[in-house]
Amino acid sequence: MLQELKEKVFHANLELVKQGLVIYTWGNVSGIDREKGLIAIKPSGLDYDKMTADDMVVVDLEGNIVEGKLRPSSDTPTHLALYRAFPAIGGVVHTHSTYATAWSQAGLDIPNIGTTHADYFHKDIPCTADMTAEEVRGDYELETGNVIVRRFADIDPTATPAVLVKNHGPFTWGKDPADAVHNAVVLEQVAKMAFIARTINPALTMNPLLIEKHYNRKHGPGAYYGQGKQD
Amino acid sequence: MLQELKEKVFHANLELVKQGLVIYTWGNVSGIDREKGLIAIKPSGLDYDKMTADDMVVVDLEGNIVEGKLRPSSDTPTHLALYRAFPAIGGVVHTHSTYATAWSQAGLDIPNIGTTHADYFHKDIPCTADMTAEEVRGDYELETGNVIVRRFADIDPTATPAVLVKNHGPFTWGKDPADAVHNAVVLEQVAKMAFIARTINPALTMNPLLIEKHYNRKHGPGAYYGQGKQD
Amino acid sequence: MLQELKEKVFHANLELVKQGLVIYTWGNVSGIDREKGLIAIKPSGLDYDKMTADDMVVVDLEGNIVEGKLRPSSDTPTHLALYRAFPAIGGVVHTHSTYATAWSQAGLDIPNIGTTHADYFHKDIPCTADMTAEEVRGDYELETGNVIVRRFADIDPTATPAVLVKNHGPFTWGKDPADAVHNAVVLEQVAKMAFIARTINPALTMNPLLIEKHYNRKHGPGAYYGQGKQD
Amino acid sequence: MLQELKEKVFHANLELVKQGLVIYTWGNVSGIDREKGLIAIKPSGLDYDKMTADDMVVVDLEGNIVEGKLRPSSDTPTHLALYRAFPAIGGVVHTHSTYATAWSQAGLDIPNIGTTHADYFHKDIPCTADMTAEEVRGDYELETGNVIVRRFADIDPTATPAVLVKNHGPFTWGKDPADAVHNAVVLEQVAKMAFIARTINPALTMNPLLIEKHYNRKHGPGAYYGQGKQD
Numbered sequence: 072m073l074q075e076l077k078e079k080v081f082h083a084n085l086e087l088v089k090q091g092l093v094i095y096t097w098g099n100v101s102g103i104d105r106e107k108g109l110i111a112i113k114p115s116g117l118d119y120d121k122m123t124a125d126d127m128v129v130v131d132l133e134g135n136i137v138e139g140k141l142r143p144s145s146d147t148p149t150h151l152a153l154y155r156a157f158p159a160i161g162g163v164v165h166t167h168s169t170y171a172t173a174w175s176q177a178g179l180d181i182p183n184i185g186t187t188h189a190d191y192f193h194k195d196i197p198c199t200a201d202m203t204a205e206e207v208r209g210d211y212e213l214e215t216g217n218v219i220v221r222r223f224a225d226i227d228p229t230a231t232p233a234v235l236v237k238n239h240g241p242f243t244w245g246k247d248p249a250d251a252v253h254n255a256v257v258l259e260q261v262a263k264m265a266f267i268a269r270t271i272n273p274a275l276t277m278n279p280l281l282i283e284k285h286y287n288r289k290h291g292p293g294a295y296y297g298q299g300k301q302d
Numbered sequence: 303m304l305q306e307l308k309e310k311v312f313h314a315n316l317e318l319v320k321q322g323l324v325i326y327t328w329g330n331v332s333g334i335d336r337e338k339g340l341i342a343i344k345p346s347g348l349d350y351d352k353m354t355a356d357d358m359v360v361v362d363l364e365g366n367i368v369e370g371k372l373r374p375s376s377d378t379p380t381h382l383a384l385y386r387a388f389p390a391i392g393g394v395v396h397t398h399s400t401y402a403t404a405w406s407q408a409g410l411d412i413p414n415i416g417t418t419h420a421d422y423f424h425k426d427i428p429c430t431a432d433m434t435a436e437e438v439r440g441d442y443e444l445e446t447g448n449v450i451v452r453r454f455a456d457i458d459p460t461a462t463p464a465v466l467v468k469n470h471g472p473f474t475w476g477k478d479p480a481d482a483v484h485n486a487v488v489l490e491q492v493a494k495m496a497f498i499a500r501t502i503n504p505a506l507t508m509n510p511l512l513i514e515k516h517y518n519r520k521h522g523p524g525a526y527y528g529q530g531k532q533d
Numbered sequence: 534m535l536q537e538l539k540e541k542v543f544h545a546n547l548e549l550v551k552q553g554l555v556i557y558t559w560g561n562v563s564g565i566d567r568e569k570g571l572i573a574i575k576p577s578g579l580d581y582d583k584m585t586a587d588d589m590v591v592v593d594l595e596g597n598i599v600e601g602k603l604r605p606s607s608d609t610p611t612h613l614a615l616y617r618a619f620p621a622i623g624g625v626v627h628t629h630s631t632y633a634t635a636w637s638q639a640g641l642d643i644p645n646i647g648t649t650h651a652d653y654f655h656k657d658i659p660c661t662a663d664m665t666a667e668e669v670r671g672d673y674e675l676e677t678g679n680v681i682v683r684r685f686a687d688i689d690p691t692a693t694p695a696v697l698v699k700n701h702g703p704f705t706w707g708k709d710p711a712d713a714v715h716n717a718v719v720l721e722q723v724a725k726m727a728f729i730a731r732t733i734n735p736a737l738t739m740n741p742l743l744i745e746k747h748y749n750r751k752h753g754p755g756a757y758y759g760q761g762k763q764d
Numbered sequence: 765m766l767q768e769l770k771e772k773v774f775h776a777n778l779e780l781v782k783q784g785l786v787i788y789t790w791g792n793v794s795g796i797d798r799e800k801g802l803i804a805i806k807p808s809g810l811d812y813d814k815m816t817a818d819d820m821v822v823v824d825l826e827g828n829i830v831e832g833k834l835r836p837s838s839d840t841p842t843h844l845a846l847y848r849a850f851p852a853i854g855g856v857v858h859t860h861s862t863y864a865t866a867w868s869q870a871g872l873d874i875p876n877i878g879t880t881h882a883d884y885f886h887k888d889i890p891c892t893a894d895m896t897a898e899e900v901r902g903d904y905e906l907e908t909g910n911v912i913v914r915r916f917a918d919i920d921p922t923a924t925p926a927v928l929v930k931n932h933g934p935f936t937w938g939k940d941p942a943d944a945v946h947n948a949v950v951l952e953q954v955a956k957m958a959f960i961a962r963t964i965n966p967a968l969t970m971n972p973l974l975i976e977k978h979y980n981r982k983h984g985p986g987a988y989y990g991q992g993k994q995d
Contacts, residue, residue, distance in 0.1 A: 173499040173502065176508075187634070187702075211515055277700055284669045295607065468971065725862060750904070
């Protein structure tokens with residue numbers, strides 16, 4: 072069942088390790104089959120080097136386990152909240168990658184100050200609000216998803232496929248699991264460059280003209296840029 | 303004698319190198335057999351690539367050599383002080399890992415500003431007080447242990463398995479040697495992220511609600527998080 | 534046609550990856566045959582590990598495709614502007630390498646504060662002006678080249694073979710593609726050291742005597758330094 | 765002639781690359797045979813991967829070439845000045861390693877703020893004065909050596925085997941070429957940790973008691989520390 076999706080999710084999880092975004096069992100990737108309304112996600116607490124595609128857990132959009140002998144990642148309710156709220160996305164990634172997590176801990180949006188940022192994320196990468204006592208004591212992982220969704224009330228999640236959960240870490244998404252991992256890698260690079268640039272010059276400015284230009288030459292109607300890639 | 307413990311301590315010492323926490327012969331790991339009251343520890347000044355499990359030195363809780371042809375690590379009295387004061391721990395690690403040592407040199411506790419920190423260390427990671435002339439001129443390595451133990455007068459060493467010795471470097475511990483190394487790796491990552499986050503935003507704040515939530519979902523009575531791992 | 538140049542450009546593009554200056558398909562290298570007036574350049578959006586020398590695209594100085602089945606890099610008009618304005622150069626490189634891009638985002642010239650900088654770049658590495666609405670909405674990649682060329686109105690591009698395009702990233706050049714990549718590697722190292730040095734001491738000063746000395750012992754009439762290399 | 769010394773110098777030069785302290789042909793190591801008064805040193809501008817032990821150049825203490833087909837490193841006069849002034853040293857290293865060079869560019873001594881620093885370097889690592897016009901225009905590489913020697917007028921070069929040449933980079937030395945490289949590796953680590961510590965806490969303080977204790981337990985009359993190593 073969903074063998075192809077499970078393979079994709081499995082390989083996207085391994086790619087997180089290969090790209091240096093996670094240590095130990097940290098981080099998780101999921102992917103969705105929109106027609107069937109089913110999600111494949113990494114199991115909880117399993118070492119990456121012992122994992123196989125068959126260990127991926129299949130759940131429905133309400134979190135019921137449909138297939139799999141292991142528990143799904145404890146972050147599953149957050150992934151599901153994103154799939155329910157953002158119908159265009161096909162894959163979700165959560166990491167504790169160093170620089171993106173540090174911005175989450177700093178509690179600040181990552182400012183859009185470069186063309187690479189504009190190419191991939193269009194606007195500042197938003198940091199969520201503090202969670203309330205009710206949210207933390209309630210269904211915490213679900214509420215983490217709700218806090219993200221509320222932060223995107225006036226942001227297009229397709230144009231800005233990343234968020235920082237305050238004091239926690241980043242989530243990214245994309246059209247499929249591999250694309251979500253790609254965005255996680257670029258997010259970490261963007262977060263690192265923004266850290267260095269702000270330390271050099273706290274008063275830096277971005278030319279707003281570049282933001283629209285770079286975003287549109289890659290994603291706009293007359294896109295002419297690297298078949299959706301950067302070169 | 304204690305062959306299994308010596309193997310575990312040996313492999314935990316090699317893991318320090320593999321994880322990039324030590325260069326040359328820096329760093330050391332020990333483990334204890336609580337029933338026998340004996341500790342296996344890395345020998346002093348031996349290159350990691352020439353070391354075998356049989357080179358591990360066995361000492362009792364007072365530091366008497368029970369087995370081994372080489373001298374035990376010069377930090378042995380510090381390890382023993384921790385085993386005597388913290389009866390629940392089974393392994394101790396000392397490194398000069400880059401970011402954790404820099405915080406030791408800065409003389410500041412590492413503030414708990416993220417959920418990963420809360421998952422593993424519950425509270426701020428404490429930095430010890432300056433050692434006095436008597437302590438430095440006396441039995442220095444033993445007094446280093448005593449300074450650590452005094453700093454934990456009102457801290458639970460099981461919940462916060464790490465310390466920064468001021469102007470020196472970190473010690474971590476755990477339920478066994480491998481767990482103590484795991485905590486040393488996470489400490490270094492937490493120290494790096496806290497450095498970046500504070501440089502970005504010196505006025506950052508942590509949501510205290512997250513601290514209890516994250517610590518308890520992993521270690522509390524109703525723990526539901528990754529079989530003690532993070533995912 | 535131009536088989537040797539295409540091989541050189543191909544290998545210079547792979548060297549960018551090997552040196553850690555690019556991720557994914559980011560970055561591009563070109564080289565020129567001045568006699569024929571033809572340029573070989575990396576194709577757009579092709580993965581580095583699938584690329585062969587035959588994939589390099591050959592264009593003339595006005596950008597007409599002379600040979601090749603793929604589209605040339607979208608940055609081709611910038612490369613061509615540099616070849617037209619700087620007749621002594623034989624290769625051009627564009628990367629988003631971490632520290633050089635961060636200086637571009639900070640919008641500041643990289644100050645010449647060390648002998649390595651003086652050896653390779655003679656003076657501060659200039660950052661371009663903000664692009665105007667006309668430039669961004671017009672032939673953007675060509676105008677990026679024009680902005681660079683204007684910035685070099687009173688700078689010798691042979692002595693200072695690097696530029697930062699504001700909010701974008703660096704371009705470097707050299708006597709051939711390999712030399713341009715060499716300069717890109719050194720630029721990234723110089724950018725990293727300048728970041729660290731300025732963070733340590735914002736009030737740092739350079740001894741201007743060293744600038745002429747180091748530049749001239751390598752490039753001047755009586756050059757005696759490592760056959761053009763540094764040792 | 766001096767085959768064993770040439771092998772040692774050759775391997776010490778390769779170790780610089782392996783430890784990540786140099787890129788391209790940057791950096792050089794030499795060693796001295798005090799009885800014969802002859803020095804073996806890396807040739808100028810030769811790629812590390814093409815170098816053999818036989819390429820090492822042998823010079824006397826006045827810089828006359830005694831053996832070798834290639835030119836000695838252009839930094840040879842600096843090495844010779846150090847061998848003449850510091851009779852106890854047997855090897856010299858020059859690198860442009862990232863953090864140590866950044867401190868040189870910052871123009872500041874690296875403060876002794878940790879026990880590792882104290883173990884290896886005893887006191888602050890001194891940065892030289894600005895060179896004068898006469899020195900720069902004269903026999904520049906010799907004068908670089910003289911500036912270092914003057915800086916050590918009241919510093920023991922055996923206890924503090926490292927210096928930062930202002931706006932240039934570090935030199936280290938030791939009892940033989942391998943020991944000088946070991947000190948170059950530790951210097952880079954110490955420079956990195958001091959950068960991080962100072963950024964975290966510009967007002968940091970060192971306990972002076974630790975300096976003597978750590979230096980003496982390793983180098984003093986009753987040294988008991990790791991057979992001269994750190995563990």
